[in-house]
Amino acid sequence: MPDTFQILEEQQGEVALLRLHGYLDAHTAAEFESAIQRRVDQGCACIVVDCEKLSYISSAGLGVFMSFIEELREKEGDIRIGGLLPKVRQVFDILGFTEIFQLFDTADAAVTSFQLKEEGDATNV
């Protein structure tokens, strides 16, 4: 029996942090898409997805990541990923997602990467 899918949401400054638990597949992809869509609709452009507790991802789950990337990057934001387990990372690799998304060892590092950019922007002003 697959783990129940769960999304825990936090806001860290400008960054929306979504922590995924369990299986992200055809049954749960829609829920994940709505969660991100909600954040995007609220005007959030910087999103970090914590995959440390994500035990499985299917094509439909990866499709959610793809669905927002253009829109967020156009808004100078991004969707970044932290803490992929080796088995999940392998799927990212095979489907070429490692070349498209910025991956970090931990979600914290991904959140920090956004904050560094913000600080950089601030000092440039």
Place this chain on the structure above:
Amino acid sequence: MAEEAPTPSDPVATPSAPVTQLLQGVEQLNATLDLPEISERLLSIAMEHCGATRGVAALRHSTGFTQVAAVQGLNQVHPGDPFRPEVATSLGLPMILPIGDPLEPLGYLALGGYEGAREAGGSPEKDAPERPYLRVLLGIGASVVASALSHQESQRLNEKLNQRLQELRALLDFGRGLTSTLDVDEIVQLLALTLAGRWAIARYAVHTWRDGYEDVFRARGFTFAQVEALAGRFPDLAEAILLGEDGNLEWLRHLSVPPGSMLIPLLSNEQTIGLVLCGLRLRNQPYSQEDLEFGLTLASRAASAIENAWFFKEALSAREIERELALAAGIQQDLFPKKMPVPEGWDVAARNRQARQVGGDYFDGMPLRRDGGEKVLYVVSDVAGKGIGSALLMANIQATLRALLDHEPTLEAIAREANELLFDSTPSNRYATALLLLLDPHSGEADFVNCAHNNPLLLRADDAEEWLDAPGLALGMMKRSTQQQAHVSIGPGDILVIYTDGVSEAVNEKDEEYGLDRLRDTVRRLRHQSSKTIVDGIFEAIEYHVGDAPQHDDITLMVIKRNPDHPPGV
């Protein structure tokens, strides 16, 4: 060991120099399985050995096509360019050596700017001392290239296997997802997400349509208008295609859809029920033949799930209609009089049974307020057709009659006015036969209008039978009123039976009608019973006659009986 390596200028060391070089070269070549690197090293070693300043290493692919893999000292040649030994000379590369078996080389080394040779007169013989060394080097190079090629091939196969595995997983996951939904929007969403994830595409659109329903459309990066334009251009798409392959790049540019995007039909029973548009892959990988097949497979599974979901939706709305019909039936039942007006000295009963939830038969009894408030109008009517339309017309007839009742001087005037009102308010295929009877219960005198209705049976107290007829077309059929009033006297002990054709035409399994004779006989048999008993008795007799045959028509029956012990005028 580098310090021990003899320099080429050292005459004593000369014989062993090529061997050392060769060993070093082999070592370098063996250190990698990367083909571009191997080509680069092979070329460098050979050039260094000969003192060449220009050189090309080219490799032959499994397709037979030979491509430049490494190049030095030539600006006009680049890795990836096609290579043909014949033209190498014109590039200033006179020495062309096959890598591996000369009859089936794995590639070539082409060298030139070969100063030593030129200074010595450039004769081929002068090249001779270099040749054995190069041959050995190339022999070793060939085996290194061959093993790198096979490594590359096994990697390619591995990658292909991984991709197929992912396809299979995506299909399985998609199938699992489909089992948990009967919602077209959700199926479309799942299809879009699965394709987006499988191919790493950020732009996609799925559009599906069905007569009588709102279109379902889901897209990222594409608009409805773009997909509509594609649907117009590819109306009978039967397979997945890559856009732009038919050469119409200008049209695509105008539409802002990049060439190389994939268009997939949603096919259900060979009918196109939708389209899927997939934008370019983010890694700039073109779609392969396998991708086209995968896309069509996934889309076909989605299409049949969508079809099922529509069926489910239709079944649901059929159930909703059923519920609404039940509601309508309830309202219609309320239109029938709860209690028939029964004047003193008379016995009146009526009953209706509908073939469907709502029917077109109607009966009523309404006391008049005028003329001392004693007269009563009895109505039995049969609206053409069945179902909601007939039920509405029935309600219309009732409202019209009730409105006219006290305002028109005669029954004929009521009938004619009702006819015109109904004609104006209904299509001409909507009409109703009707029998209107205006009874003066005191005298037993009655006027009646027969609007193409079944002639009522009047069974006299002395057992004589009469069938009440009067000229007139059905109500609402023609603008011109044709209804004419007739008159009848109902004496004590007389029984009037008004009925619809559902009574006389009720058929059994042998297709025999219940008929007027049976009706008359039943009334005769029950003539001393109450009106209600006579009505119920006729219903029973019809049921007995019909047996297991289905009821096709509404059945309505009204019995008006003048009590025998109540002589007229008393």
